Amino acid sequence: MNGADRLCETLLANDIDVCFANPGTSEMHFVAALDRRPQMRCVLGLFEGVVTGAADGYARMADKPAATLLHLGPGLANGLANLHNARRARTPMINVVGDHATYFLKHDAPLASDIDSLARPMSQWYGRIGRAEEVEAKTLEAYEAAMRLPGVATLVLPADAAWGELPAGAPPRRVSLPPFRSVAPEAVRQAAETLRSGRRVALLLTGRALRADALATADRIAAATGARLLMQTSNSRVERGAGRVAIDNVPYPVDAALAALADIDAMIVVGAKVPVAFFAYPGKPGLLVRKDCEIVDLARPGDDLAEALAWLADEIGVAAEAAVRVSRGFTDETALPGGTLTxxxxxxxxxxxxxxxxxxxxxxxxxxxxxxxxxxxxxxxxxxxxxxxxxxxxxxxxxxxxxxxxxxxxxxxxxxxxxxxxxxxxxxxxxxxxxxxxxxxxxxxxxxxxxxxxxxxxxxxxxxxxxxxxxxxxxxxxxxxxxxxxxxxxxxxxxxxxxxxxxxxxxxxxxxxxxxxx
Amino acid sequence: MNGADRLCETLLANDIDVCFANPGTSEMHFVAALDRRPQMRCVLGLFEGVVTGAADGYARMADKPAATLLHLGPGLANGLANLHNARRARTPMINVVGDHATYFLKHDAPLASDIDSLARPMSQWYGRIGRAEEVEAKTLEAYEAAMRLPGVATLVLPADAAWGELPAGAPPRRVSLPPFRSVAPEAVRQAAETLRSGRRVALLLTGRALRADALATADRIAAATGARLLMQTSNSRVERGAGRVAIDNVPYPVDAALAALADIDAMIVVGAKVPVAFFAYPGKPGLLVRKDCEIVDLARPGDDLAEALAWLADEIGVAAEAAVRVSRGFTDETALPGGTLTxxxxxxxxxxxxxxxxxxxxxxxxxxxxxxxxxxxxxxxxxxxxxxxxxxxxxxxxxxxxxxxxxxxxxxxxxxxxxxxxxxxxxxxxxxxxxxxxxxxxxxxxxxxxxxxxxxxxxxxxxxxxxxxxxxxxxxxxxxxxxxxxxxxxxxxxxxxxxxxxxxxxxxxxxxxxxxxx
The missing domain is CATH 3.40.50.970 (Thiamin diphosphate (ThDP)-binding fold, Pyr/PP domains)
Incomplete structure (x- = not known):
């Protein structure tokens, strides 16, 4: 049993059983350890942007992280652009980045680079294993961070920590999945008060608030109070379609977004970020809500958004069985217009x-x-x-x-x-x-x-x-x-x-x- | 005239007339400025790794930098792996990385990221333009750094510095190309002394020491002194083939490299890096020369390597017209063996x-x-x-x-x-x-x-x-x-x-x- 074996076992003990990978020489002991564990599904990407983008898609649908295996600084660098997307999506992910053996770094070998500096901008958690004995603790730390933040955790595995021998020990610890945090009752009361204020209020949703059940709750709140339902321009995952609540997103073009938000007096934010423009344009504002728009934080990323909405519905006295306004599906049965494709x-x-x-x-x-x-x-x-x-x-x-x-x-x-x-x-x-x-x-x-x-x-x-x-x-x-x-x-x-x-x-x-x- | 125009003009005034590019919204003013200057050749890459790798290949052959145009942190990130190669090749290059307008950064818009942290590991020079008035000075600073180090210079151009209006001014300054630095006479004397010491000496070359003329000089030195000629495992550019000096490189496999260098008592380094293994292997050394091998620095990157070799030849009294041992070309005229390809x-x-x-x-x-x-x-x-x-x-x-x-x-x-x-x-x-x-x-x-x-x-x-x-x-x-x-x-x-x-x-x-x- 070496450090790489322990890393695999720690991941598997916590139900991480998919690893998107593009390995290199410095990760050979890790590859060998993965090879000894067929219960881990290794999926090769022919470029690291594929690896990290796939890990993002996997976690959005599986509601648990995948691991990635990336080769040193350059391999990580190739995966960064999609880690950037994952960071914005708050996707749980555990990147295992191989590095040279610790004692070898001083040689500044051709593939050496400053992994710390490269990793931090796109990682919500970052750590480095020192030696084989630290593998389990650091891996669990990365896992907990990925789940709790939630977000991208990047863990550096030096080659000597991977090949370092360990005594056969107890099975790795299984961390009970961190529950989402409950929001403070005061936040719920404040949101309820805002909804009752008579002002024009929007509920801005993202994350798990966009699953069908949470959306239904949000829609009952909106129907009862006259608030508008909105979601971020871009979201990790939305459950939608016939039989589910329709919800608009904040438009991408800056003028359309400003127009859409111009009449909002107060915005109740549910895990979301106050809308800003994608880019600066000369003479146009960056903030898309009015300057005097009050922002009310109901819940933050990592909070239990569905529960927060349910508590808010209770607080304002919306019955759980109140009708939900849902899409009815396509009713127009006429054929698609034919001819040239557009x-x-x-x-x-x-x-x-x-x-x-x-x-x-x-x-x-x-x-x-x-x-x-x-x-x-x-x-x-x-x-x-x-x-x-x-x-x-x-x-x-x-x-x-x-x-x-x-x-x-x-x-x-x-x-x-x-x-x-x-x-x-x-x-x-x-x-x-x-x-x-x-x-x-x-x-x-x-x-x-x-x-x-x-x-x-x-x-x-x-x-x-x-x-x-x-x-x-x-x-x-x-x-x-x-x-x-x-x-x-x-x-x-x-x-x-x-x-x-x-x-x-x-x-x-x-x-x-x-x-x-x- | 805006900042982006000034950037283009400063580049053109210094003979930088090729820009490998993959632009995005934040670089639209720069694209518009490039569009006003058809004497700049813009070459599109469909991914930034193509952009930076092409800029590397261009500069290795043109002996002058190309510019690149990269879109914010993610665009830079996609180009980093090949910037890593360029950094190791010491290729002169000027990366222009667009960024959000300075006043807009506080909004942490979706595409915002820590460009500084991403850029530094693969950049030998890094700078950020504050406003349009600084464009010329910062661009010249980047250019001089790229040439003098030589190496990768990365310059961040915020959108408001690009669109900021400037009065029509004098044409941008043309910087006289920095001459390579001459090495100190003492370095030449020490190298000559090493060659005369009777020990087994290797000359380790890279960079411009691998152009045909410099190689011929190095070969005359080697022939006169019994020294061995070697080049780094990987080099930016080597002039080779029939009629030119044959030179071995340090082998890639660690055992072969150790064997090749085992008998070397002293190594004269000409712009090169003392050989180390590509990767650590358990029980094998990282340094490829013997621990007691003396390292003599004749010249460092940015020094005039050809001149240093010529001075060294003079110092040890090798005639410029001394015969050079060159490859004779293929003499075997027999057909290639046919059949299955290998x-x-x-x-x-x-x-x-x-x-x-x-x-x-x-x-x-x-x-x-x-x-x-x-x-x-x-x-x-x-x-x-x-x-x-x-x-x-x-x-x-x-x-x-x-x-x-x-x-x-x-x-x-x-x-x-x-x-x-x-x-x-x-x-x-x-x-x-x-x-x-x-x-x-x-x-x-x-x-x-x-x-x-x-x-x-x-x-x-x-x-x-x-x-x-x-x-x-x-x-x-x-x-x-x-x-x-x-x-x-x-x-x-x-x-x-x-x-x-x-x-x-x-x-x-x-x-x-x-x-x-x-």
Missing amino acids: DDAVALAVARMLPEGAIVCDESITAGARFFGLSQDSAPHDYLRITGGSIGIGIPLAAGAAVACPDRKVVALQADGSGMFTVQGLWTQARERLDIVTVVFANRSYAILEGEMRNVGVNHFGRNAERMLTLDDPALDWVSMARGMGVEAGRAETVEDFVRLFDGALRQRGPFLIEAVV | DDAVALAVARMLPEGAIVCDESITAGARFFGLSQDSAPHDYLRITGGSIGIGIPLAAGAAVACPDRKVVALQADGSGMFTVQGLWTQARERLDIVTVVFANRSYAILEGEMRNVGVNHFGRNAERMLTLDDPALDWVSMARGMGVEAGRAETVEDFVRLFDGALRQRGPFLIEAVV
């Missing part, structure tokens, strides 16, 4: 055809903008979205969600520009036979940036802007790329093509990619 | 067929191991290699070298596992019509790690090790992936196939990929 036709077709229990992973950016509104009437589904604005999460997120929920169909809505950032994730989908339909919106441009260029007053693009914002020379052939990674694929140029391909993909199991030329 | 057959075929003036970018890892020895007899060429051990540099490095040298053929030797890390770079090769032949050694495994697993005593792989170290389920179809990104491609399964495809690729212009199934 963004909106894809969005409508997917929304209408979405199977019950699907998991939607949405990184469609501009092209799929209409999907969110339309899909409120889709069959009941989970909706997962890019949370930190760091593009390249879609393909890995879908892979992770599919690993967590093998019996559910995953539908990934993927912008083409963003998709290229972690395109290698398609191979992991094929390797693991994951049940995912990826719909690529092939508009062959960074369409969001073309809009932003117009926002800064540039309407006619010269050669350099053209060369930086368009992807059409050459056009990416997604069918060919997908097949190259072992994923079946087809191209749709008409609505009829798309419906046929999407229907076929829904009927089969395993990964399939549709290039929707829009 | 690693070594590919290496031999490429070495024999390499055209004069080619630029070889080598990230073939284990599969191409024999190429380096064989290619000493190839036609004269430049040899560029992964320097920091952070895989995923090959495809971008080739792209950057081809941008720098449009009239030379670039031959990229690419391991399949590493190639997947930045596979998106193939699209940039197609977009820019770069004259590159990429040879993928498709062994469908992380072969280096399979060897390292055996090094830790694991000879029979279970399911988990198998799943983390092999890439054959499904096999990657490189021809399909390349075509999907607009690069012509073919697959070789026999030596005859390979020779035909490679010959055809050499005769045409533009990117071509050969999947060599080995």
Whole structure:
């Protein structure tokens, strides 16, 4: 038994039994230890952005962390962009980053780098194991942090701590899952008072407040008090669709967001962050609520959001059995308009055809903008979205969600520009036979940036802007790329093509990619 | 004129006229400024690892920095792994990283992160612009640092510094290129004394000491004194092939390196780093020279290495016209053995067929191991290699070298596992019509790690090790992936196939990929 063995056992003892990995030489003892434990499922990503994005998708659906295995500073660095998204989503995750043996660091070998400095910005908890004897305690510390914050925990495993021999000891400690924290009664009273104040009040939700039951409670509160229900622009996971409460998000475009929030006098925040713009624009405010809008914290991340909403409902006297206003589902049975495929036709077709229990992973950016509104009437589904604005999460997120929920169909809505950032994730989908339909919106441009260029007053693009914002020379052939990674694929140029391909993909199991030329 | 305009003008005034880019919303004013200056060549990478790897390849061949344009912390993070390689190569580079407007940072918007902490580990110089008025001075500071260190300079450009208006002023200052530093005469005398000491002496070279003229000088010194010539395991650029001095590198495997250096009593270091192992192995030393080996610093990075060698030759009285021992080229005219393709057959075929003036970018890892020895007899060429051990540099490095040298053929030797890390770079090769032949050694495994697993005593792989170290389920179809990104491609399964495809690729212009199934 060595330190690496102890690390594996400690993870397994706490029900962490999936490890997304891209190992290197300094992690060979850890790989050997994983190999001795077939109950741990190791999933290879061909790039670390795939590894961390998949761990995010997995935890959002499994409600428990996956481990990742990353190779030194550069391997961690490759995974950082999706750790950034996970940090914003407050996804529990335990990154195990290999490092050189402690006594070897002084040599500044070619792969040495300042892992501490790289890890901290995207980790809500960070720790370093000193020697094999510390492995269990540090791993448990990382696990508890990931669960309690919740968030990204990054743990450095030096090679000599991995290979250091340990006496065979007692089984590792199983930490009882930390319960969510209950909010203070005073916070509930204050929120109730705000709701009764007669002002225009919004409830801003995120996290587990967006599961169907908590949403139903929130909706009863809103119906009883006239408050508006809103959720953050981007959220880790939302349970939505027919039979569930419809809830708008704070719009992404700054002007639309300002307009949507202009009349709010008080905002009750439920695990969420007070809305701010994604970017600064000259002459526009960063804060999206009015300066005089009162902010009332009902609950913070890590608090029991569902319980807080239930207590608030009690406090204001809403009956648990009060009717909930839910989506009724699509009632229009007319056929989709046919002909040339457009963004909106894809969005409508997917929304209408979405199977019950699907998991939607949405990184469609501009092209799929209409999907969110339309899909409120889709069959009941989970909706997962890019949370930190760091593009390249879609393909890995879908892979992770599919690993967590093998019996559910995953539908990934993927912008083409963003998709290229972690395109290698398609191979992991094929390797693991994951049940995912990826719909690529092939508009062959960074369409969001073309809009932003117009926002800064540039309407006619010269050669350099053209060369930086368009992807059409050459056009990416997604069918060919997908097949190259072992994923079946087809191209749709008409609505009829798309419906046929999407229907076929829904009927089969395993990964399939549709290039929707829009 | 705004800050972004001033940044472009300052770069152009100092002959920095290539910008590898992947922009985002916070860099729109910079994109607009670049668009107003068609004399700046903007090259889009579909992922930031492509951007930074290409900037590295460009600077190695152009002997001047390129600029990069990276989107906030996540964009920088995606580029860090190849910045790590560039840092180890001491490649001059100026990264321009966009950031939120200074007054907006307090909002901790979704894309905000600690850029300082992310940038420092892989940057030899780091700076942040406060406002538009500081743009010129800070850019010049970055430029001088990149040239003088030499190394990676990372400069943060907040959005309000980019859009801040400036009065039309004098043209930006052109900094005279900093001359390399001359070494101290005492260092030369000490090195000469070491050479005359009668001990077994090695000259360890890197950087510009590996250009043909400097190498010839070093060889005259070695021939006159009996010293051994060696270069670092990995170097930024080596001029080699027929008519040039042959020089061995310190071997990568630790046992081979220890054996190669066991008899060295004194090592004269010329811009290089005293050899250490890539990784720690239980019971093996980290330092590759003997503990009692004397280290003599002739020159450090940033010193004029060619001049230092010339002075050393003078000091020991070697005539400039003394004969130089050079490679004679391939003399064996027998045909290549035909039949099933192997690693070594590919290496031999490429070495024999390499055209004069080619630029070889080598990230073939284990599969191409024999190429380096064989290619000493190839036609004269430049040899560029992964320097920091952070895989995923090959495809971008080739792209950057081809941008720098449009009239030379670039031959990229690419391991399949590493190639997947930045596979998106193939699209940039197609977009820019770069004259590159990429040879993928498709062994469908992380072969280096399979060897390292055996090094830790694991000879029979279970399911988990198998799943983390092999890439054959499904096999990657490189021809399909390349075509999907607009690069012509073919697959070789026999030596005859390979020779035909490679010959055809050499005769045409533009990117071509050969999947060599080995």
